[in-house]
Amino acid sequence: MMSMITNYKGFNRVTSIVKPEQQFKALFDQFEEGILIVDHTGKIVYANKKYADIFSVNFNDIVRKKFNKVTHDEALDFAFRNKTKVLGSLRFEQFCKNIKVSVYPVINENGFEGLVALYSLLSKERAQIVGDSTFNKNNSCDDLKNNTLNKKFDNIITKNKDMYTIMKSAKKAAKVSSTVLIRGESGTGKELIAKGIHNLSPRKNKPFIKVNCGAIPEHLLESELFGHEKGAFTGAVATKIGKFERAQGGTLFLDEIGDMPVHMQVKILRVLQEKEFERVGGTKSIKCDVRILSATHKNLEELVNQGQFRQDLFYRLNVISLTLVPLRNRPEDIPLLLNHFINSYQKKMDSQVKSVSKKVINVLQNYTWPGNVRELKNLMERLMVMTESEQIEIEDLPSHLSKLYKVNSISPICSTEESFKTLEEYEKEIIFKALQKFKSFNATGKALGITHKTVAAKARKYGFI
Ligand SMILES: Nc1ncnc2c1ncn2[C@@H]1O[C@H](COP(=O)(O)OP(=O)(O)OP(=O)(O)O)[C@@H](O)[C@H]1O
Numbered sequence: 346m347m348s349m350i351t352n353y354k355g356f357n358r359v360t361s362i363v364k365p366e367q368q369f370k371a372l373f374d375q376f377e378e379g380i381l382i383v384d385h386t387g388k389i390v391y392a393n394k395k396y397a398d399i400f401s402v403n404f405n406d407i408v409r410k411k412f413n414k415v416t417h418d419e420a421l422d423f424a425f426r427n428k429t430k431v432l433g434s435l436r437f438e439q440f441c442k443n444i445k446v447s448v449y450p451v452i453n454e455n456g457f458e459g460l461v462a463l464y465s466l467l468s469k470e471r472a473q474i475v476g477d478s479t480f481n482k483n484n485s486c487d488d489l490k491n492n493t494l495n496k497k498f499d500n501i502i503t504k505n506k507d508m509y510t511i512m513k514s515a516k517k518a519a520k521v522s523s524t525v526l527i528r529g530e531s532g533t534g535k536e537l538i539a540k541g542i543h544n545l546s547p548r549k550n551k552p553f554i555k556v557n558c559g560a561i562p563e564h565l566l567e568s569e570l571f572g573h574e575k576g577a578f579t580g581a582v583a584t585k586i587g588k589f590e591r592a593q594g595g596t597l598f599l600d601e602i603g604d605m606p607v608h609m610q611v612k613i614l615r616v617l618q619e620k621e622f623e624r625v626g627g628t629k630s631i632k633c634d635v636r637i638l639s640a641t642h643k644n645l646e647e648l649v650n651q652g653q654f655r656q657d658l659f660y661r662l663n664v665i666s667l668t669l670v671p672l673r674n675r676p677e678d679i680p681l682l683l684n685h686f687i688n689s690y691q692k693k694m695d696s697q698v699k700s701v702s703k704k705v706i707n708v709l710q711n712y713t714w715p716g717n718v719r720e721l722k723n724l725m726e727r728l729m730v731m732t733e734s735e736q737i738e739i740e741d742l743p744s745h746l747s748k749l750y751k752v753n754s755i756s757p758i759c760s761t762e763e764s765f766k767t768l769e770e771y772e773k774e775i776i777f778k779a780l781q782k783f784k785s786f787n788a789t790g791k792a793l794g795i796t797h798k799t800v801a802a803k804a805r806k807y808g809f810i
Pocket residue numbers: 500501502503529530531532533534535536537538600640641642685718719722
């Protein structure tokens with residue numbers, strides 16, 4: 346079969362993969378194995394019927410897309426990056442599917458032309474490494490689920506069961522116009538979910554407008570949201586269209602809604618109830634058809650109890666509630682995210698880095714990630730620039746992480762003999778050490794990938810100031 350593929354005229358950079366589907370279909374749909382063919386740029390050229398069955402995907406949803414965008418297939422990824430053969434097995438615990446994987450690079454006189462991957466179901470007992478032991482991964486079944494799920498939430502990389510459930514709910518929420526309150530710590534992907542909901546909704550061709558309620562000075566917020574008429578106040582030299590009007594027919598994403606001043610909460614409530622508003626200084630009511638999504642890392646119930654957030658608005662915004670999982674509670678996502686960030690930064694910058702050592706993965710999987718995925722993303726950007734070798738090692742990590750490894754040389758944060766501390770205790774330790782080293786909230790925030798406000802809040806919480 347390999348020679349048929351190598352000789353196939355589609356594997357030629359000029360005509361590369363021009364409508365080869367029909368020809369491949371005739372050839373490969375009768376095979377017992379799942380077959381996936383990828384070209385030299387990483388785009389999927391063909392997946393046969395069996396592949397679609399095994400991974401519950403639809404051919405049309407993945408064809409001509411980069412394989413690493415629509416699958417989390419680490420064998421394929423390894424083979425593509427190293428242009429090498431990979432023989433191994435993948436185990437998908439929840440579906441109890443054990444899959445034998447064989448990935449072959451197609452190399453001819455033009456050089457690397459792509460990959461052909463074969464997949465066959467193994468019985469449970471046989472789910473051991475097969476072939477040349479280049480690769481063996483125990484993947485969660487969620488990888489499979491995500492093959493179908495992520496086609497709608499393309500940018501959200503996860504194989505965590507709870508995140509998967511959240512994304513399923515988000516998919517349902519997308520079909521209706523109810524308000525959605527997206528909760529979760531800073532950097533967990535609330536905005537990504539909001540955009541995913543919009544992109545899946547019937548409003549997807551209309552605007553998605555974001556307002557960061559915490560970042561706009563209080564005296565400007567009303568005019569930002571509702572616009573103003575010329576001459577409404579000193580400096581209003583022209584009529585201004587606000588965010589509500591700009592989002593007409595689409596979605597308005599109120600980020601950091603917990604920071605919305607109380608007097609503005611009343612106005613938001615009115616738009617939600619009456620579906621109309623006036624520009625500042627205006628008398629004409631403007632009808633508005635806008636779907637409201639909001640997000641917060643704050644505990645709104647607590648703010649309601651303290652009188653800082655209106656209960657009626659809370660109920661209005663919270664018709665559907667989604668709470669994202671902090672990164673520290675989904676360590677299984679770390680290797681996937683590392684892979685994702687290496688791939689995406691490699692496209693943007695000239696970096697040597699191709700992989701991350703197991704020890705580093707171990708450290709990262711045990712770190713508390715106060716800044717969540719944003720912190721990991723920033724760390725990877727820095728490492729991709731600074732690291733001169735192909736693999737990121739412990740020595741390449743910033744000191745607040747490498748120290749964690751040195752303190753416990755077996756396992757980064759606690760050895761198997763030690764009892765575990767609570768996550769809060771680890772967080773306290775890390776914030777304390779970072780503050781000692783970096784002295785200011787700003788520098789500490791930068792090093793940890795969180796805002797100076799978060800550092801200050803945590804420092805206060807743990808009694809450091
Ligand atoms: N699951 C994920 N897969 C890939 N990238 C992610 C994921 N989650 C978050 N990110 C990335 O991390 C960064 C932070 O995500 P996002 O802005 O959506 O978080 P957030 O919860 O809205 O943060 P904040 O509360 O600070 O506004 C973004 O660059 C986003 O692309």
